[in-house]
Amino acid sequence: MKTDPEEQPGSTLRNLLVWLTLMTLASANFLLGLLADIGDALLPALIGVAIVEMVVGLVFFMRLDEQRGTRRVIFPLGLGFVMLLGLLSYLDIITRWEPTRPDGPTQPKLPPEIDQRLSPDSPPPPIPMRVKGSLP
Amino acid sequence: MSFKGPWAEHFASPAAQAHAAQLGMWIFIGSEVLLFGALFVSYGYYRIAWGDTFAAAVAGENIWLGGAMTAVLLTASLFVAQAQHFARQGRNHLVGVFLLLAALFGIGFLLIHLFEYAGHARRGELPGLWYTSQDITSRGIAIFYSLYFVMTGLHVLHVIIGVVLLTVIAIRAFSGRYSKEYHIPVEVSGMYWHFVDTVWMFLFPLFYCAR
Numbered sequence: 001m002k003t004d005p006e007e008q009p010g011s012t013l014r015n016l017l018v019w020l021t022l023m024t025l026a027s028a029n030f031l032l033g034l035l036a037d038i039g040d041a042l043l044p045a046l047i048g049v050a051i052v053e054m055v056v057g058l059v060f061f062m063r064l065d066e067q068r069g070t071r072r073v074i075f076p077l078g079l080g081f082v083m084l085l086g087l088l089s090y091l092d093i094i095t096r097w098e099p100t101r102p103d104g105p106t107q108p109k110l111p112p113e114i115d116q117r118l119s120p121d122s123p124p125p126p127i128p129m130r131v132k133g134s135l136p
Numbered sequence: 137m138s139f140k141g142p143w144a145e146h147f148a149s150p151a152a153q154a155h156a157a158q159l160g161m162w163i164f165i166g167s168e169v170l171l172f173g174a175l176f177v178s179y180g181y182y183r184i185a186w187g188d189t190f191a192a193a194v195a196g197e198n199i200w201l202g203g204a205m206t207a208v209l210l211t212a213s214l215f216v217a218q219a220q221h222f223a224r225q226g227r228n229h230l231v232g233v234f235l236l237l238a239a240l241f242g243i244g245f246l247l248i249h250l251f252e253y254a255g256h257a258r259r260g261e262l263p264g265l266w267y268t269s270q271d272i273t274s275r276g277i278a279i280f281y282s283l284y285f286v287m288t289g290l291h292v293l294h295v296i297i298g299v300v301l302l303t304v305i306a307i308r309a310f311s312g313r314y315s316k317e318y319h320i321p322v323e324v325s326g327m328y329w330h331f332v333d334t335v336w337m338f339l340f341p342l343f344y345c346a347r
Contacts, residue, residue: 050338
């Protein structure tokens with residue numbers, strides 16, 4: 001770890017620039033959410049901006065650029081595991097034979113007062129589920 | 137050796153001790169990534185299953201409050217980064233001032249969140265069986281608010297811990313506990329705060345913008 005202040009020239013300016021970058025990126029997400037009408041592309045766009053924000057914060061505020069060895073790989077490795085989990089979950093729901101949750105074939109019975117309040121004919125999940133026998 | 141600060145004898149040097157402390161914090165943050173990561177995957181799963189319901193629920197959120205909370209949290213992170221910068225120069229007074237400023241902004245974030253939670257409670261927008269609002273009647277809405285309260289609630293808990301941590305470190309800085317050579321508690325508590333900020337960078341778009 002660097003401890004000599006002389007090795008950190010312009011740290012205040014650097015911190016301000018990082019903060020301005022993060023505020024700009026957060027504003028981009030804010031404006032996307034408030035004004036953009038880009039349909040299904042909105043969520044990936046928002047997550048893309050958030051990932052850039054995360055990298056900027058990680059490298060410059062959390063000082064990942066100064067870390068060496070094990071300390072440098074822990075966070076990216078954890079992130080990689082989470083992305084693997086997300087990918088496997090996504091593959092699961094787009095390739096599942098029959099839907100289970102939500103609104104599966106054995107839907108749990110709700111108490112009557114809740115059942116009346118929530119629409120019994122809620123639309124089925126818009127997942128491209130395949131039904132057994134529908135494949136050639 | 138002119139080192140000023142606690143130095144455990146089983147470490148070969150103060151630098152080795154500082155590296156071990158940072159490694160410990162990185163491992164802790166890695167475990168936090170897995171905790172929050174599982175929740176984000178859950179959000180993604182149910183977002184695919186109940187896309188329209190989730191979009192309608194997000195449209196009902198107050199994006200201005202979400203934006204204000206983001207600005208407050210990012211500014212708190214700037215103050216923490218400045219405290220880390222001054223800690224490296226051994227300027228304890230400035231470390232304490234900036235950490236207290238960050239803690240105050242953290243409290244501001246919590247107050248805005250409290251205001252928002254109160255609004256949800258008034259409108260009956262609560263998780264599971266407690267959802268009583270008539271605005272959205274799809275069954276997926278109960279899942280949305282379960283995820284909303286679990287994910288933002290867990291983040292709020294982290295912010296509360298962060299505020300306490302920063303306050304304690306600030307008090308210690310004012311009492312002259314740290315120096316140019318020994319300031320690792322400021323570094324690791326700052327890392328924790330920046331991580332909490334990082335989590336919010338994803339919560340904000342998912343719960344306030346993705347309409």
